[in-house]
Amino acid sequence: MSTGLDECAPVGGIDRADLILTAFDGFGRLTLSQISRRTGVPRSSVHRMLDRLVALRWVRRDGLHYQLGLRLVELGMLAVQQDRLHAAALPFLRELRRATGSTVHLAVLDGADVVYLERLEGVGAGEIATRVGGRRPAAPTSVGKVLLANVIGVGSVVGSLGVRQELAAVRQRGVAFDRGEALPHVGCVGAPVGVRGDVVGAVSVCGPLELMAVNDRIVNLVQQTGQQIHHALTRQPATGLAAGVGRR
Structure with missing residues (x-):
């Protein structure tokens, strides 16, 4: 035929x-x-x-x-996983943008870089030079710090003692900060999608440093979003972000 x-x-x-x-x-x-x-x-x-x-x-x-060959299997599985991650994440990313007004990112780790699977624009988005499908060095970004700390593990990260200590702190507290390190005048808060040993991505909110409020409410919302996405991927029940936002 x-x-x-x-x-x-x-x-x-x-x-x-x-x-x-x-x-x-x-x-x-x-x-x-x-x-x-x-x-x-x-x-x-x-x-x-x-x-x-x-x-x-x-x-x-x-x-x-x-x-x-097996390389095609690996790439195919990666594509499926990333597609599932994006589909599961999108409603929660939209809610996070609504709740914070900030630009929201979803990213995964690729070698020493982060690759952005989604970007939803918020206040001051014009100052944030990221795009869907784009990549940046992972180390200075909040999503990159989260992924390096949780996916690779602090012990195997090549860098100074200060870098290893920072990643250890990120791993411990479950959140990372970027205060103009990746992009001048831009601040970000990032959190993992997953738990230790099963981190499949990272989510962040970003905005101009002079407008970016970094407080417990923002940190909690970003962390909750990561947890929500992970629960959606694993089809486990979780408390709703929307419900939590309404009470804040």
């Missing part, structure tokens, strides 16, 4: 890699010849591309047969 792959003319390395990976749709294992026929790519080109994909763990080789 035709897959339609032969109708797609590859125009570059990425296109050919996509054709090769798509060739496995519905097939657990394929030979070099089968992949060449299904993609319309010459055998020599397929062979070179497969060698590279095997080296990158996108494809596995078993004798004369090839199959999708």
